Amino acid sequence: MRSLALRNSSSALYNNLAVLCPPARPPAFGAVHGTILSLLGSEGPPRQLQARGGGSALSTPLLTQAAWCELPARVLLVLTSQRGVQMYESDGSTMVFWHALDVPEHPAAHSVFARGISAAGGRFICVGTSFGAVLVFDIPPKGTNVTLNEVLEQHRDPITDIAAEQGQDGAGDLVTADDSGTLCLWSTGEEFTLLGQIPGSGCTCSSVTLWNGIVAAGYGNGQIRLWEAGSGRICAQVSAHARWIYALDLAPLTGKLLSGAEDSFVHVWKLSRNPDTDDIEIQHCHAECVTDTQVCGARFCDPAGDTFAVTGYDLSEILCYGPA
Amino acid sequence: MSARTLPLLFLNLGGEMLYILDQRLRAQSIPGEKARKDEWTDVDRKRVMNDIITTMFNKKFMEELFKPQDLYSKKALRTVYDRLAHASIMRLNQASMDKLYDLMTMAFKYQVLLCPRPRDVLLVTFNHLDAIKDFISDSPGILNQVDETFRQLIETYSCLSDGEFQLIRQTLLIFFQDMHIRVSLFLKDKVQNSNGHFVLPISGPVPWGTEVPGLIRIFNHKGVEVKRAEFTTAGNYFIPQREGSFELYGDRVLKLGTNMYSVTRPVETHMSGSSKTLASQAKENIAPNPLAKEELNFLARLLGGLDIQKPAGGDTGFRLNLFTTDEEEEHAAQTRPEELSYKVINIEATQEPGRRAELSRILGELEVAEPRPGSAEKGEDLLALMDGL
Numbered sequence: 033m034r035s036l037a038l039r040n041s042s043s044a045l046y047n048n049l050a051v052l053c054p055p056a057r058p059p060a061f062g063a064v065h066g067t068i069l070s071l072l073g074s075e076g077p078p079r080q081l082q083a084r085g086g087g088s089a090l091s092t093p094l095l096t097q098a099a100w101c102e103l104p105a106r107v108l109l110v111l112t113s114q115r116g117v118q119m120y121e122s123d124g125s126t127m128v129f130w131h132a133l134d135v136p137e138h139p140a141a142h143s144v145f146a147r148g149i150s151a152a153g154g155r156f157i158c159v160g161t162s163f164g165a166v167l168v169f170d171i172p173p174k175g176t177n178v179t180l181n182e183v184l185e186q187h188r189d190p191i192t193d194i195a196a197e198q199g200q201d202g203a204g205d206l207v208t209a210d211d212s213g214t215l216c217l218w219s220t221g222e223e224f225t226l227l228g229q230i231p232g233s234g235c236t237c238s239s240v241t242l243w244n245g246i247v248a249a250g251y252g253n254g255q256i257r258l259w260e261a262g263s264g265r266i267c268a269q270v271s272a273h274a275r276w277i278y279a280l281d282l283a284p285l286t287g288k289l290l291s292g293a294e295d296s297f298v299h300v301w302k303l304s305r306n307p308d309t310d311d312i313e314i315q316h317c318h319a320e321c322v323t324d325t326q327v328c329g330a331r332f333c334d335p336a337g338d339t340f341a342v343t344g345y346d347l348s349e350i351l352c353y354g355p356a
Numbered sequence: 357m358s359a360r361t362l363p364l365l366f367l368n369l370g371g372e373m374l375y376i377l378d379q380r381l382r383a384q385s386i387p388g389e390k391a392r393k394d395e396w397t398d399v400d401r402k403r404v405m406n407d408i409i410t411t412m413f414n415k416k417f418m419e420e421l422f423k424p425q426d427l428y429s430k431k432a433l434r435t436v437y438d439r440l441a442h443a444s445i446m447r448l449n450q451a452s453m454d455k456l457y458d459l460m461t462m463a464f465k466y467q468v469l470l471c472p473r474p475r476d477v478l479l480v481t482f483n484h485l486d487a488i489k490d491f492i493s494d495s496p497g498i499l500n501q502v503d504e505t506f507r508q509l510i511e512t513y514s515c516l517s518d519g520e521f522q523l524i525r526q527t528l529l530i531f532f533q534d535m536h537i538r539v540s541l542f543l544k545d546k547v548q549n550s551n552g553h554f555v556l557p558i559s560g561p562v563p564w565g566t567e568v569p570g571l572i573r574i575f576n577h578k579g580v581e582v583k584r585a586e587f588t589t590a591g592n593y594f595i596p597q598r599e600g601s602f603e604l605y606g607d608r609v610l611k612l613g614t615n616m617y618s619v620t621r622p623v624e625t626h627m628s629g630s631s632k633t634l635a636s637q638a639k640e641n642i643a644p645n646p647l648a649k650e651e652l653n654f655l656a657r658l659l660g661g662l663d664i665q666k667p668a669g670g671d672t673g674f675r676l677n678l679f680t681t682d683e684e685e686e687h688a689a690q691t692r693p694e695e696l697s698y699k700v701i702n703i704e705a706t707q708e709p710g711r712r713a714e715l716s717r718i719l720g721e722l723e724v725a726e727p728r729p730g731s732a733e734k735g736e737d738l739l740a741l742m743d744g745l
Binding site: 041324 | 357358359360424469472474517518519520522525526529530533534536549553554555556558562565566567568569570571572573574575576577579582583589590593
């Protein structure tokens with residue numbers, strides 16, 4: 033296990049670790065601390081990006097999440113906050129686009145923020161909001177001419193996470209999750225189509241992944257559930273963690289699944305399809321305990337899932353795990 | 357991020373403050389007949405507690421508090437507690453006030469971190485309020501005020517979803533981020549490590565509604581369970597017997613938020629000295645003035661609702677020391693690391709004339725209109741108070 037020092041500790045936010053794995057280069061990392069995103073690049077000194085949009089508000093707004101979105105033509109670094117969406121070139125050097133959310137003059141009882149980021153359909157970046165809406169941005173191959181293509185209004189609760197299909201034979205390209213545990217499956221395109229909805233049971237789904245037609249979702253009660261995207265039926269249920277799950281990630285080459293939670297544990301699982309029954313199965317491979325730490329981010333650092341990195345609340349480092 | 361965080365933050369920190377003050381007052385009190393004019397007695401203690409609790413649960417103040425709003429900085433909040441702590445005949449030096457605030461914040465940070473479910477922070481709040489009601493059990497007037505606030509809490513928070521409570525919890529954790537002051541009581545009980553981070557046990561009861569980790573269930577096309585498997589980890593969990601009560605009265609089950617101080621266990625804090633994690637705290641302390649303007653607005657509104665009375669007999673009051681000796685308090689004041697200074701907002705020293713006039717007016721309104729009945733003698737003052745009942 034290796035440790036990379038961060039200038040700031042990580043905040044307790046869902047999916048609070050961004051990783052970019054450029055081919056043949058060491059990965060770059062990003063973790064949110066309050067109003068700042070700490071970046072550890074593969075080249076150059078560590079960088080910090082700040083949330084934008086103070087305006088008449090009290091102070092610099094808080095960031096909720098950051099993620100690199102890999103599209104065929106370019107890679108953008110996206111930040112979401114209480115005020116809106118910021119997009120940068122992948123090294124964080126230049127801001128490409130800024131979208132402001134409609135923030136009421138006086139704070140309403142319901143909080144306003146953007147949260148949930150994913151590249152989709154080879155051309156779009158999707159961002160969720162606390163209103164339940166999903167903003168679909170059309171990204172040009174280069175330049176700053178990003179436009180808001182569509183707003184998907186299906187969820188009624190704040191969006192927690194968004195994931196795009198990884199792997200082939202996807203039944204649906206995108207899955208969106210919210211605070212009530214509701215999952216929506218979409219097919220991407222000039223106009224997105226809702227393919228199906230898996231109703232939530234009141235238990236928050238904080239993190240979601242989509243792979244080969246399988247939705248893997250992590251919940252506030254510590255459960256991981258696997259759903260078949262096409263039919264919306266449940267395939268597996270795991271009592272995985274003793275506390276709220278904060279992060280899930282998937283390695284597309286092998287179907288390995290990573291989960292991190294407030295209970296200090298990070299687990300590695302393996303998804304597979306039973307060749308005889310065609311049932312989707314999951315088995316436990318490995319566990320790590322990050323002592324006295326509530327894990328808030330966990331990501332694989334390579335497509336096969338041989339290495340992964342972890343962040344924790346109040347921890348000023350990124351922990352990297354790999355084969356001995 | 358959640359606009360509903362402030363009431364929970366304020367009430368729980370206030371609760372911890374009362375636990376600590378009660379413990380220190382008991383530790384320093386002398387039996388009534390033997391006490392000199394400037395020494396604490398039980399009667400004094402009860403009066404201080406009553407005064408602070410009455411001020412804390414003031415109706416106008418609570419109305420302002422419960423309005424949806426973002427959390428303000430540690431500086432602004434610390435100023436409110438400064439005022440609260442001086443709502444009575446008691447006086448605290450800067451060093452004692454600093455130590456009080458350190459203890460309050462580290463205690464509540466610990467409680468928030470260890471809450472099994474985000475919703476359990478409400479049970480922690482109820483534990484504090486239950487104890488506060490005990491402090492003033494023989495004052496029906498104030499008891500009524502506290503019950504009112506209790507009902508408002510139930511009304512505001514009972515209908516919130518788990519997701520919304522998690523957002524509140526995340527907002528609180530951002531507020532407490534990078535605070536690692538070592539508290540001797542926590543170190544002794546092994547709930548805090550020597551680096552200031554709290555111990556997070558991987559054994560014990562799972563949160564209500566969560567299963568003990570270990571089971572994998574596989575379902576077929578028809579939704580029928582066809583396979584079960586188990587996995588083991590280092591954790592050692594069990595299902596709790598029952599859920600805590602969210603009603604006005606009831607067994608909260610959770611122990612977080614109950615009084616952990618007792619007269620025989622004095623509490624010390626250790627300054628952790630310069631370390632990397634203090635860098636971000638230091639940055640917050642030297643925030644530029646434009647931010648302070650919004651905070652001053654907030655303080656003006658909030659303190660405008662506080663009914664603070666000056667003590668009879670001028671400014672002397674009765675000093676409470678959070679340390680064991682005066683020398684210790686003096687030493688603590690001199691050796692407190694710069695990065696950990698709270699730099700309490702000095703309202704009178706604000707640069708903008710318009711703002712200064714506004715605040716002076718509000719502060720002026722807080723002055724007692726007429727002098728208290730009775731003389732400056734402490735004993736006679738109390739008699740006058742009792743006559744008034």
